[in-house]
Amino acid sequence: MKWKKIEEQFFKALMILSTVVIVASFFLIVGTIVSKGLPSLSWEMLSEIPTGDFYMGGEGGILNSIVGSLYIAAGSSLLALLISLPIVIYINVYLKKSSWMGNLTRLGYDVLFGMPSIVYGAFGFTLMIYLGMKASLLGGIIAVTLLIIPIMVRTMDEVVRSVPKELFEASYSLGATRYETAFVLLKQVAPGIFTAILLAFGRGIGDVASVMFTAGFSNDLPQSLQDPASTLPLAVFNQLSSPVEEVQARAYGAALILTIVVLLISISARMMSKRLSKNKI
Amino acid sequence: MTIATPHISVQNLNLYYGDHHTLKNINIDIPDKKVTSFIGPSGCGKTTLLKTFNRLHDSSLEVRVEGKVLLDGENIYDKNAEVTSIRKKMGLLSQRPFPLPMSIYDNIAYGPRIHGEKDRHKLDEIVERYLKDVALWPEVKDRLKSPASRLSIGQQQRLCLARGLAVEPEIILGDEPTSALDPKSTQKIEELFLELKEKYTIVLVTHILRQARRVSDYVAFVYNGEIVEFGPTEELLLHPKEKLTQDYVKGFFS
Numbered sequence: 001m002k003w004k005k006i007e008e009q010f011f012k013a014l015m016i017l018s019t020v021v022i023v024a025s026f027f028l029i030v031g032t033i034v035s036k037g038l039p040s041l042s043w044e045m046l047s048e049i050p051t052g053d054f055y056m057g058g059e060g061g062i063l064n065s066i067v068g069s070l071y072i073a074a075g076s077s078l079l080a081l082l083i084s085l086p087i088v089i090y091i092n093v094y095l096k097k098s099s100w101m102g103n104l105t106r107l108g109y110d111v112l113f114g115m116p117s118i119v120y121g122a123f124g125f126t127l128m129i130y131l132g133m134k135a136s137l138l139g140g141i142i143a144v145t146l147l148i149i150p151i152m153v154r155t156m157d158e159v160v161r162s163v164p165k166e167l168f169e170a171s172y173s174l175g176a177t178r179y180e181t182a183f184v185l186l187k188q189v190a191p192g193i194f195t196a197i198l199l200a201f202g203r204g205i206g207d208v209a210s211v212m213f214t215a216g217f218s219n220d221l222p223q224s225l226q227d228p229a230s231t232l233p234l235a236v237f238n239q240l241s242s243p244v245e246e247v248q249a250r251a252y253g254a255a256l257i258l259t260i261v262v263l264l265i266s267i268s269a270r271m272m273s274k275r276l277s278k279n280k281i
Numbered sequence: 282m283t284i285a286t287p288h289i290s291v292q293n294l295n296l297y298y299g300d301h302h303t304l305k306n307i308n309i310d311i312p313d314k315k316v317t318s319f320i321g322p323s324g325c326g327k328t329t330l331l332k333t334f335n336r337l338h339d340s341s342l343e344v345r346v347e348g349k350v351l352l353d354g355e356n357i358y359d360k361n362a363e364v365t366s367i368r369k370k371m372g373l374l375s376q377r378p379f380p381l382p383m384s385i386y387d388n389i390a391y392g393p394r395i396h397g398e399k400d401r402h403k404l405d406e407i408v409e410r411y412l413k414d415v416a417l418w419p420e421v422k423d424r425l426k427s428p429a430s431r432l433s434i435g436q437q438q439r440l441c442l443a444r445g446l447a448v449e450p451e452i453i454l455g456d457e458p459t460s461a462l463d464p465k466s467t468q469k470i471e472e473l474f475l476e477l478k479e480k481y482t483i484v485l486v487t488h489i490l491r492q493a494r495r496v497s498d499y500v501a502f503v504y505n506g507e508i509v510e511f512g513p514t515e516e517l518l519l520h521p522k523e524k525l526t527q528d529y530v531k532g533f534f535s
Contacts, residue, residue: 097341097342169373169375169379170373172335172368173337173368173372173373174369174448175396175448176365180395184381184391188382278428279382280430
């Protein structure tokens with residue numbers, strides 16, 4: 001009896017410890033970024049593009065990277081959604097349970113899910129050379145889209161698979177086609193779809209390796225899809241590698257902005273998701 | 282037993298679940314505008330049999346169906362049979378009510394909408410009429426726009442019944458439709474079945490013998506994938522001919 005109690009206490013302590021580690025690391029990371037980044041954060045940094053010698057301590061801001069990052073993350077999230085949603089509906093509504101096609105698709109995205117993002121960058125780069133494209137906003141969007149499709153499909157697939165088969169039966173027995181049933185399904189899983197988009201967006205906005213070669217780099221705001229574009233992670237990277245201490249400090253400012261953007265999107269998505277789950281069964 | 286005007290006629294139906302022979306050579310005629318109950322122990326195949334009537338096994342890869350199910354004389358397993366129009370003829374009530382993820386109003390209007398009804402006034406009428414048919418109207422008429430998931434489970438089951446009726450089926454299939462409900466809601470559903478059999482053919486799966494006796498005109502005893510005995514309710518429950526049926530319904534009296 002006593003031994004059981006010790007066992008219980010021991011594992012409880014272990015669980016508390018892991019929880020504390022996670023929460024503490026979160027505050028440590030955010031704390032570091034805030035304390036180092038806040039002093040160098042200014043309106044100028046948010047609202048201006050870098051001047052020529054910005055990376056050597058010159059005037060300017062990182063508006064180009066903020067805009068570039070948002071364009072790439074939003075563009076690729078939208079594009080990935082347009083591709084992922086039909087895949088998920090096809091393998092869950094149109095294919096029979098555990099059909100070889102569905103299993104093959106799932107194996108495929110599981111493999112792609114684990115692929116390092118530099119591989120997508122390299123693949124995107126090869127694709128661009130083949131198509132005769134230059135490093136550009138469009139190139140970055142394509143590379144990031146490829147990167148986040150597996151994330152979206154996997155997350156959505158898991159949500160859709162957890163839907164009870166009664167929902168399908170209810171709709172089918174009213175004489176609905178599979179296409180009509182898919183829309184009922186979407187109503188049920190809307191919050192999950194939203195989470196998937198958010199996850200993919202977060203991954204897309206923070207990734208460096210996939211955009212390094214494909215989006216290029218520019219101090220100017222991209223005016224069209226053919227223009228090269230900078231991204232926030234790239235701005236952090238470039239400034240951190242500067243020999244000037246002041247510029248290094250600004251890297252934390254950029255990291256802080258990136259964190260705030262992700263946080264804002266995360267919070268607003270959560271609120272939207274709550275509203276969407278109103279009718280959920 | 283022969284039925285003069287069967288609504289559904291099952292002929293030499295065999296169903297395999299992978300290697301498992303789940304339904305064995307089923308032959309049964311479901312009479313028109315009557316309540317027919319399938320009774321039998323869990324896992325005997327009564328729900329599986331019910332689901333063959335509107336081809337709900339279509340989406341599973343492992344299930345293979347052989348034989349015929351004639352609906353008004355037409356085989357629903359025919360190559361050219363149109364599955365959506367077959368299903369439209371049958372309303373399904375499942376064990377747990379499963380409202381669609383929409384408002385109360387939209388749950389009822391969903392069926393008519395997918396079958397082409399767009400007129401708002403007509404939809405309003407349909408919603409009101411079928412909610413009244415299942416005696417849910419007084420309880421929900423002021424909150425038609427609120428999510429169906431907020432209703433109690435008994436109300437949800439009546440909503441599901443109304444949703445099924447709104448596509449104007451000829452047959453109601455009930456798969457233990459009261460198993461998740463409290464006695465009061467169960468009673469309401471049973472009363473509805475007695476009213477509805479004036480207009481609809483009702484096929485019910487139940488493991489409650491008393492329920493079978495209360496609501497049905499005919500009872501079929503299913504055991505181990507076969508129909509052991511089929512006959513009028515009183516006859517089958519009180520004077521079963523087969524030894525197996527006798528053993529099963531004994532639990533009903535003792």
